[in-house]
Amino acid sequence: xxxxxxxxxxxxPKVFPMTEAALRGEIKKFPTPFHIYDERTIRENFxxxxxxxxxxxxFCEHFAIKATPNPYITEIMARDGAGxxxxxLAELYISEAAGVTGEKIILTSNDTPAEEFRKALDLGAIINxxxxxxxxxxxxxxxxxxxxxxxYNPADIMNDGNDIIGRPAEAKYGLTRKxxxxxxxxxxxxxxxxxxxxxxxxxxERKASTFIYTARIMFELAAKIKxxxxxxxxxxxxGGGLGIPYRPDDLPVDxxxxxxxxxxxxxxxxxxxxxxxxxxxxxxGRAMTGxxxxxxxxxxxxxxxxxxxxxxxxxxxxxMRPALYNAYxxxxxxxxxxxxxxxIYDVTGSLxxxxxxxxxxxxxxxxxxxxxxxxxxxxxxxxxxxxxxxGKLRSAELLxxxxxxxxxxxxxxxxxxxxxxxxxxxxxxxxxxxxx
Numbered sequence: 001x002x003x004x005x006x007x008x009x010x011x012x013p014k015v016f017p018m019t020e021a022a023l024r025g026e027i028k029k030f031p032t033p034f035h036i037y038d039e040r041t042i043r044e045n046f047x048x049x050x051x052x053x054x055x056x057x058x059f060c061e062h063f064a065i066k067a068t069p070n071p072y073i074t075e076i077m078a079r080d081g082a083g084x085x086x087x088x089l090a091e092l093y094i095s096e097a098a099g100v101t102g103e104k105i106i107l108t109s110n111d112t113p114a115e116e117f118r119k120a121l122d123l124g125a126i127i128n129x130x131x132x133x134x135x136x137x138x139x140x141x142x143x144x145x146x147x148x149x150x151x152y153n154p155a156d157i158m159n160d161g162n163d164i165i166g167r168p169a170e171a172k173y174g175l176t177r178k179x180x181x182x183x184x185x186x187x188x189x190x191x192x193x194x195x196x197x198x199x200x201x202x203x204x205e206r207k208a209s210t211f212i213y214t215a216r217i218m219f220e221l222a223a224k225i226k227x228x229x230x231x232x233x234x235x236x237x238x239g240g241g242l243g244i245p246y247r248p249d250d251l252p253v254d255x256x257x258x259x260x261x262x263x264x265x266x267x268x269x270x271x272x273x274x275x276x277x278x279x280x281x282x283x284x285g286r287a288m289t290g291x292x293x294x295x296x297x298x299x300x301x302x303x304x305x306x307x308x309x310x311x312x313x314x315x316x317x318x319x320m321r322p323a324l325y326n327a328y329x330x331x332x333x334x335x336x337x338x339x340x341x342x343x344i345y346d347v348t349g350s351l352x353x354x355x356x357x358x359x360x361x362x363x364x365x366x367x368x369x370x371x372x373x374x375x376x377x378x379x380x381x382x383x384x385x386x387x388x389x390x391g392k393l394r395s396a397e398l399l400x401x402x403x404x405x406x407x408x409x410x411x412x413x414x415x416x417x418x419x420x421x422x423x424x425x426x427x428x429x430x431x432x433x434x435x436x
Contacts, residue, residue, distance in 0.1 A: 012245040012252060014330045014376045016294060017041070017400060023296070023334060026398070026406050027372065033297040033314035034412070035383045036398040037068070041292035042076050042379075043402075049242075049284060050081075052259030056266070058279040062106050064240050065091040067285025067380035068293070072399055072409040074098035077288065085240070085283035092119045101125075106237065108151065108198065108283065110173060114141035121145055128198050128237070132179045135186055147234065149196035150175055150183050154217050173200065180221070184229055195231050196281075197222050200239030204286060206253045212261035214238055219265055223273035235279040238262075242287035246328050246377050253287065286380040293379020295319050295395075299371045300350075308345050310367050315349025316356040317392040319378055320385040323355040331359055334372035339365040347373070351390050383410075393418060 016023070017038045026036075046061065053059040062085040063077040069091060074084060075098040083104030084095040095105050105125035109116055112130070117138055120127055128149040129135065138144060153174030168174075175183060184195065201214050218236050225231055245252050262280070270276055297314035321327040331347060333339075341363035349356040358375055367373075386394040393413035398406055 012248050012250060014248055014332060016332070016334075016374050016376075020335050023372070027296070027298075030396055030398060030406075030408060031412075032372065032395075033295060033312070033318055034396040034398055035293055035295050035318070035378055036400065036406070037073065037289065037293045037379055037409075038400045039076055039292075039402050040400075042073070042289055043080060045288050045292065046077060046080055046082060048255050049282070049287065052255040053262075053280060053282075055259065055263050056280045057277050060104070060235070060279060060281045061288075062104070062237070062281060062283040063288060064283045064285030065094055067384060068289045068382075069094055069384050070397060070409055071097040072407075073289060074100065078104075082288075085285070086120070086125070089113075089116045089119055092116065092123060092125070096123060103147065106149070106198075106281075106283070108200070117142045126196060128196070129183070130173060130175075132175055132183045132186075135183060135190075139190075144187075144190060144192060146192070147194035147196065148187055148192055149198050149235075149237065150180055152177070152180050152197065152199045152218070152221060154199065154201065157217065168201065177221075181225065181228065184225060184231055188229065188231070195233050196235040196237060197225070197233050198237040198239065200241065200283070202239075202241040204243040205241050206243040206245070206251060208254045208257040208261060211238065211242070211258045212265065215262040215265050216269070219269040219275075222275060222278070223269055226273060226275060233275065233278050235281050237281040237283065240283040240285055240287070242282075242284050244286055244290040244377060244380075246330065248330060288380075290377050290380035293377070293382060295375040295378040295382060297373050297375065299367055299369050299373065302367070302369060307361075308343065310345045310347050310364075310373075312347065312349055312358070312373060314358075314375075314395065315351045315390075315392055316353065317351070317386050317389060318349070318395050319358065319375060319382050320387075321381060322358050323353070324385075329358060329378065330376040331362060331364060332374050332376070333365050333367060334374060336365040336371070341365055343367065351392065353389075388418060391418060 060083050062083040064085045066087050071094045078098050078100050084100045086092045086107050087109050102124040103126050106128050107120040107125050108128040110130040126147055127145045130151050151174040153168050155169035156177050202210050222233050222236055242253050297312040300313050301311035303309040316323050343366045344361055346357055347359040396412040397410035399409045400406055
């Protein structure tokens with residue numbers, strides 16, 4: 001059954017990939033809170049995406065580094081053939097550190113500083129411009145690249161939006177349809193001969209029809225630009241936005257349906273217009289790592305006032321999505337996974353913000369101080385969105401290798417890290433103990 005017409009109850013198992021004993025053993029070595037990722041799940045998620053587009057003349061997944069900006073994670077994807085989608089200078093350096101260079105990188109930034117363009121050009125990356133004025137800015141502050149792409153905002157034909165990205169007409173991203181034609185004409189006149197086309201319409205979307213419709217928009221646009229300007233595109237990047245089932249009763253995205261639907265459109269639109277050799281690309285992040293990550297935290301306090309609260313050693317700086325998007329993340333209690341959920345709690349952190357909550361009115365097994373809670377599906381936009389409000393320190397990141405070995409791929413921040421950028425008398429800061 002498809003995502004659009006599935007009528008039967010569905011259940012996506014929320015399973016942690018380690019035994020209780022194994023996890024408690026790791027907690028002794030790496031104190032909570034921490035994010036932990038599973039290499040095997042990441043590789044399996046990527047395999048499914050590749051299979052969905054195995055029919056294409058060529059296909060490239062540019063892993064969206066912003067989802068999980070750690071070179072260890074990028075390296076896992078790169079070993080299986082992925083490129084990278086970068087949106088900042090740091091992400092370009094992460095890509096380089098993971099061994100991804102050249103046109104396997106696409107810089108899809110916006111409001112971009114010159115140094116980011118220069119670094120991308122040094123790496124031989126594809127430059128994907130977000131605005132027509134960036135052509136002149138790029139030429140003045142760096143140089144025009146050999147291959148260039150533009151991000152299309154389809155607000156002229158698409159009114160409906162996405163909760164995260166918003167309605168296209170109100171989104172800050174991309175060029176209008178009129179500007180797209182003008183931009184490619186400007187680049188042709190400047191002697192550029194290699195081109196790509198890009199869009200990004202949705203985020204955390206699980207309906208196959210959204211991605212198939214996106215492909216129709218882009219294929220028809222590519223054909224019209226080719227016929228009007230004589231451009232034969234090297235690639236069409238359909239963006240990312242593939243969602244994951246955060247709730248146990250959410251349906252997963254139907255990658256096979258997406259692949260089959262886009263294939264049909266490719267042969268209907270692209271092939272007859274002489275674009276049958278165009279490379280298809282995507283820039284998935286969440287769909288690759290989201291379900292492969294967990295935030296592990298320990299209960300510090302219980303509070304009973306007008307509601308029942310469970311206070312963790314993690315806080316919103318470890319996972320912002322519930323506060324920012326009112327997003328649901330499933331929670332299980334280590335060792336109590338099969339116990340009935342007879343209690344109702346708000347699961348909170350310690351920030352001086354009332355929205356510092358991982359869950360509100362959540363049914364869980366009765367919880368005691370010292371219990372370990374596992375917050376699921378935090379492998380994308382979890383640790384990445386961390387911050388230091390209230391002087392909170394960002395947690396460690398761990399990786400479960402294919403072998404089962406657990407490796408620390410980012411240590412937890414320390415007070416020394418927090419104060420390191422202050423231009424303040426060192427003698428006075430030296431009063432801070434090395435370890436707290």
